[in-house]
Amino acid sequence: xxxxxxxxxxxxxxxxxxxxxxxxxxxxxxxxxxxxxxxxxxxxxxxxxxxxxxxxxxxxxxxxxxxxxxxxxxxxxxxxxxxxxxxxxxxxxxxxxxxxxxxxxxxxxxxxxxxxxxxxxxxxxxxxxxxxxxxxxxxxxxxxxxxxxxxxxxxxxxxxxxxxxxxxxxxxxxxxxxxxxxxxxxxxxxxxxxxxxxxxxxxxxxxxxxxxxxxxxxxxxxxxxxxxxxxxxxxxxxxxxxxxxxxxxxxxx
Ligand SMILES: Nc1ncnc2c1ncn2[C@@H]1O[C@H](COP(=O)(O)OP(=O)(O)OP(=O)(O)O)[C@@H](O)[C@H]1O
Numbered sequence: 001x002x003x004x005x006x007x008x009x010x011x012x013x014x015x016x017x018x019x020x021x022x023x024x025x026x027x028x029x030x031x032x033x034x035x036x037x038x039x040x041x042x043x044x045x046x047x048x049x050x051x052x053x054x055x056x057x058x059x060x061x062x063x064x065x066x067x068x069x070x071x072x073x074x075x076x077x078x079x080x081x082x083x084x085x086x087x088x089x090x091x092x093x094x095x096x097x098x099x100x101x102x103x104x105x106x107x108x109x110x111x112x113x114x115x116x117x118x119x120x121x122x123x124x125x126x127x128x129x130x131x132x133x134x135x136x137x138x139x140x141x142x143x144x145x146x147x148x149x150x151x152x153x154x155x156x157x158x159x160x161x162x163x164x165x166x167x168x169x170x171x172x173x174x175x176x177x178x179x180x181x182x183x184x185x186x187x188x189x190x191x192x193x194x195x196x197x198x199x200x201x202x203x204x205x206x207x208x209x210x211x212x213x214x215x216x217x218x219x220x221x222x223x224x225x226x227x228x229x230x231x232x233x234x235x236x237x238x239x240x241x242x243x244x245x246x247x248x249x250x251x252x253x
Pocket of ligand 1: 028029030034
């Protein structure tokens, strides 16, 4: 994938199995969101191909659920949680008659229940906390019964309890429905126990493997082209020396 002279990645060959949980890591501008946009059919590859369940990536693929980067809901937007989740329903599938409307409402209610959002789904989104809004965004992504779930920084600006809750919702989905997950994040620790493989992008290069294979001082030093240390502190991974926001020292390497 290139933009003019700039190559985000090349020779990237990634096969994601049903039910697999892949964390996509990398510094700002390394191409994580671009990778999701390729799979969503919103960005064309410079060369090569991207397929979802054997079909070329296209816009509006009902097999994909997408949790976009969290944006605060603008004050004055009178959208409720049920409306947001309803936007994720593929209209054609449910028809327009009362039966279609009832099936649609049942789907929306089931998705809201699956993320435990019944108590606040009828409130205006602008009145909800970041964690509550994020649970509804996950419900919106799941309501179409996707076989692939793409998540772009879904834990951003959530406290630890809500990070855990949202990560567990995604994990439950892939375990119960064999949904493959690509999870873009700057913070691997909240999802470390769930991750099968890591795709780590840095400045045109990448590594793919289990967290134990990729998250090592040797591998990341090679990838960043500078001395990087990966430490394990109380079960958490601490990365030092990258000079970017993944760095435990906050980019002051
Ligand atoms: N349509 C485009 N045309 C030209 N350049 C683009 C386009 N889309 C993205 N880029 C560039 O590609 C690079 C990768 O962007 P991308 O948003 O994929 O990075 P990212 O890894 O998701 O970053 P962040 O962690 O900051 O969200 C950036 O330098 C961006 O400016």
